[in-house]
Amino acid sequence: MYTILQEQILKRVKLTKEEFALAKTYFIPKKVRKRQFILQEGEICKSLAFISKGCLRNYSVDDKGEEHIIRFGIEGWWISDLHSFTTGSPSMSSIDAIEDSELLLLEKSSYDKLCAAIPKIEHYFRILLENTNSAAMKRISDLISVPAEERYLNFLKTYPEITQRVPQSQIASFLGITPQSLSRIRKDLAEKK
Amino acid sequence: MKTTIAVIGAAGRMGSGIASKLAEAGYRVLLAGKDQSKLADLSIRIREKFSGADIDTLDCSKEASWEADIIILAVPYSKEIEIAEKIKDVVTGKIVVSISNPLNQALDGLTTNPSTSAAEELANYLPYSKVVKAFNTVFAGSFYKNILAGKKIDSFVASDDKEAVSIVSNLVKDTGLNPLPAGNLSVSRTLENMALLLIRLSINNNYNGMAGWKVLHP
Numbered sequence: 451m452y453t454i455l456q457e458q459i460l461k462r463v464k465l466t467k468e469e470f471a472l473a474k475t476y477f478i479p480k481k482v483r484k485r486q487f488i489l490q491e492g493e494i495c496k497s498l499a500f501i502s503k504g505c506l507r508n509y510s511v512d513d514k515g516e517e518h519i520i521r522f523g524i525e526g527w528w529i530s531d532l533h534s535f536t537t538g539s540p541s542m543s544s545i546d547a548i549e550d551s552e553l554l555l556l557e558k559s560s561y562d563k564l565c566a567a568i569p570k571i572e573h574y575f576r577i578l579l580e581n582t583n584s585a586a587m588k589r590i591s592d593l594i595s596v597p598a599e600e601r602y603l604n605f606l607k608t609y610p611e612i613t614q615r616v617p618q619s620q621i622a623s624f625l626g627i628t629p630q631s632l633s634r635i636r637k638d639l640a641e642k643k
Numbered sequence: 644m645k646t647t648i649a650v651i652g653a654a655g656r657m658g659s660g661i662a663s664k665l666a667e668a669g670y671r672v673l674l675a676g677k678d679q680s681k682l683a684d685l686s687i688r689i690r691e692k693f694s695g696a697d698i699d700t701l702d703c704s705k706e707a708s709w710e711a712d713i714i715i716l717a718v719p720y721s722k723e724i725e726i727a728e729k730i731k732d733v734v735t736g737k738i739v740v741s742i743s744n745p746l747n748q749a750l751d752g753l754t755t756n757p758s759t760s761a762a763e764e765l766a767n768y769l770p771y772s773k774v775v776k777a778f779n780t781v782f783a784g785s786f787y788k789n790i791l792a793g794k795k796i797d798s799f800v801a802s803d804d805k806e807a808v809s810i811v812s813n814l815v816k817d818t819g820l821n822p823l824p825a826g827n828l829s830v831s832r833t834l835e836n837m838a839l840l841l842i843r844l845s846i847n848n849n850y851n852g853m854a855g856w857k858v859l860h861p
Contacts, residue, residue: 451732451733474735475771476736477735477736478735478736478737479709479732479733479734479735480709480710480712481706481709481710482710483710487644487645488644489644490644493644552709555736557736560736
């Protein structure tokens with residue numbers, strides 16, 4: 451249940467066994483079934499969710515009822531509505547499970563206590579947030595300046611595993627294009643081969 | 644996120660009463676227990692009364708507790724630690740409700756040392772969970788007839804975690820009883836003795852389980 455979390459933390463900071471044993475006590479283990487929500491738009495995002503197993507998506511819904519996927523999350527990743535989590539304001543997005551998943555939830559108060567108890571964890575989260583921020587900046591930049599076909603190819607290269615696990619319609623939503631456009635792009639690419 | 648509640652021992656009299664009321668109140672309820680046919684019957688009964696009930700049956704208390712946000716141990720005192728052993732890895736940070744009373748076989752005394760209680764023993768066993776005492780002073784019949792002599796039956800709630808007391812008090816309210824926050828978990832010693840007294844009175848006076856505690860105040 452905690453192996454992947456331990457590996458992910460150890461990649462970035464050197465935590466002793468004792469420190470990890472203490473860190474574990476701050477996390478709430480939670481199983482969710484496919485299609486279940488862990489956050490619904492308008493709720494306050496109370497926890498950061500580490501994914502031990504499974505696949506989830508973070509998305510918003512527009513006035514026409516159309517879903518726009520902000521990001522996916524698979525094993526070893528964190529998923530949350532960071533703005534809602536840090537400010538305590540209602541979330542503008544929802545998070546649900548694409549597959550049956552196993553999570554380790556870190557509530558805001560536990561997050562603060564854990565960072566105070568183990569400063570190395572605070573350092574871990576600083577690195578994580580820096581990476582999240584630069585990934586988000588890159589995504590915004592790509593969305594406004596890179597052609598859809600290139601964005602799709604980048605997606606395949608960067609997230610090969612997600613490509614296998616998520617329906618094409620959801621990948622299209624993530625790329626900000628219609629499913630029809632994505633199938634055109636895929637057809638064009640197949641012909642080029 | 645919809646709150647998911649696991650009722651371990653859901654086929655029992657207390658468990659089925661609590662589970663039915665919580666399902667009716669709109670929670671997602673996981674009915675866990677050994678006897679799957681009894682649980683299937685219970686599911687049918689709940690859905691007959693409330694077709695929109697979000698319920699599932701599970702034969703594994705660990706799986707149910709893993710999926711749940713709140714766990715209600717609707718099991719006898721003698722089984723409480725056995726279940727705690729099974730679920731302890733998946734209840735970190737979660738509310739675990741103890742409803743049991745450590746009654747002796749003759750039903751005329753408690754088996755625990757006066758300096759502790761069933762709930763405190765459970766809390767020692769689950770140091771990273773928020774153990775709450777609730778529902779232990781009410782009879783199972785109270786979930787079906789919650790008003791006696793014109794008064795709504797009280798159900799006391801005790802825990803060292805104030806937020807957990809507030810959350811469980813809301814659950815108690817949703818089962819149709821009147822929640823009464825009673826203090827820290829050590830108050831369970833008194834609450835478990837109050838259950839013993841109520842059982843003695845019920846036996847001696849033939850209340851037939853139609854009795855409950857009510858604190859009167861202006």
